[in-house]
Structure formats: C-alpha cells, structure tokens
Amino acid sequence: MNELYNEYSKYLKKKYGEKVYKLPINIPVTCPNRDGSLGVGGCTYCAEVGAGFEMLENTMSVQEQLNKNMEYINKKYKATKFIAYFQNYTNTYLQLEKFKEYVNQTAMDNIVEVAISTRPDCVSNEYLEFLSEFNKRTGINISIELGLQTVNYHTLKKINRGHTLAEFIDAVFRIKKYNFEICAHLILNLPYDDMDDVVETAKILSVLKVEQVKLHSLYVIENTVMGTLLKKGKLNLLSKDDYVKRVITFLEYLDKDIIVQRLIGRAPKENSLFVNWGISWWKIKEEIESEMIKKQTFQGIKAK
Secondary structure, rough: OOOOOEEEEHHHHHHEEEEEOOEEEOOOOOOOOEEEOOOOOOOOOOOOOOOOOOOOOOOOOOOOOOOOOHHHHHHHOOOOOEEEEEEOOOHHHOHHHHHHHHHHHHOOOEEEEEEEEEHHOOHOOOOOOOHHHHHHHHEEEEEEEEEEOOHHHHHHHOOOOOOHOOOOOOOOHHHHHHEEEEEEEOOOOOOOOOOOHHHHHHHHHHHHOOOOOOOOEOEEEEOOOOHHHHHHHOOOOOOHHOOOOOOEEEHHHOOOEEEEEOOOOOOOOOOOEEOOOHOHHHHHHHHHHHHHHOOOOOOOOOOO
16 A cells, blocks of 8 residues: 655654654844845745744854753653754855854754755855765765745745746755755645646656655735735635645655655744634644545655
C-alpha cells in the first residue's frame, strides 16, 4: 500500500536515526520589499512580525535562543537532536559578516542541521560558499527554505512578492551546486490562483527536483493590505473544502520522492481577521488525510 504522502517527520527519523525537532531562531533582519530596496510594506499578507510569531525575542543571542528552546523540548520530549531554523523574514539579506556570525553560533552539540529561510532573489554565491565551508567544518547539514507561494507571476505581482518564478528557478540552480536540500514554501489558497496554478506548481517543483515542500493556508492579519481588502469586502477567500481539494490535487501531481514538511500551517490568533476557517490546523490535516484515504489517492499518483 502506498503512503498518502512523504512525511517530513518520518524522513528526519530515517535520516538522523531518531525524532528531530526544529528550533526557530529570530534575528534582527528585514526584507528588500520592506526597506525600500524593492518596495515597502512587504507582501500583502505579511504582518509586522513576519512569519515567526512563536519565537523568542531577537535581542537574545542565537545560542541563548537555542539553549532555551532545547531545554524546553528536551524536558518535554527527551529530544537530543535539533535543527536550528533561521525562520523570520529574509535571513540572507543580512550583511555577509553578520550572517556568518549568527550561523557560526549554531555549531553546538545536538544541532544536526541548519535551515535558512530566505527569498529566491536573495540567494547569492558568497552566502552559499560560506554555508558550504560551515558544513565541511562542523559536519552540520544545511537546508535552504525558499518562499515561493505560487508559480503564477500575475499572483506574485498582486501579493507584492517583488520577484517572479524566474528568480526561484535561478535560486534552485544556484543551491543545487552545493547539494543543500531545498524546501519551497507555498500558499495553495491565494485568492488569485485557480486549480491549474496548483497543478502547475506541483509540476514545476517536480521537474526542478526540489527536495521538500511546506504548505500554508492563507491567513489574514490586521494592518496588512489583505486585511484592509477583507474588511472592505474586496478579498474572496476560498472555503475549507476548496483548500482540502487543492492540497490533495497538489500532492497527486507532486513527485513521490519530494518530502512534505506540512499540509497546513498554524497562525497567530492575535490581530487575526481570518485563520484556518476557525478550525484547529490538525483537524484540517486529518480531514485531508481522511479524504485521500476515501479517494484511494496518494502523492505522485498523477505525476509523470
């Protein structure tokens, strides 16, 4: 019997021999479409806190954040292996020497991998060269998480991403020269996309042989462009059932070897106008899995 999809937790356990936990790191950094380089205000859905709403203060050092999180997770789950995850905003948008300083602080016992979250248009060879050197020096694996959201360039423009699909493809080619694993972040229920975009996204990621994907559902926060549009009745949000259908269709067209980090994300309730249809994320995850069992479908069944 085929697995429903290629689960990240199982992949990590197989790779590292035991359950591995991801520890978010918050450093003082911004994005080029926030500071005026490309634009201001950021993506139309992005709040002032960025994506990392469950993180420690960025006034703490990287080692302090890791130690505090490791202590908590170890006490709760007896975990001994961790991934240091530079999560918020565009981490390779930092000045190179500062970036090196932060990453070097992750060379600690029990850290088996460093994950760097960034934008496709902020992946330069100097940063990749340093990460390669760090990997060789410490033995700590490197993965790069790229915010793509959709392959539809019209939608990318509407949500003020500040890059197109071309930059994503370029970043994938650059990263693959160093053999770092790549994770693409996607929002499958953007109001400007349809099911054809969902299928095309799965096909492109499969052709590019991206190693991992992470799926989010759109959430709308106060004091964002999308928040204003929603209040004015000018934002058409998809139903939960539509999201479930999109996730299943996406998985069907996704190469079976690509790791799925998650099917739906969590979001802050504070200052939120819309989060996961008011339903717990794990219930929606269970609904997706139940629907796949009912349909007798699985990841890659339609991939060519």
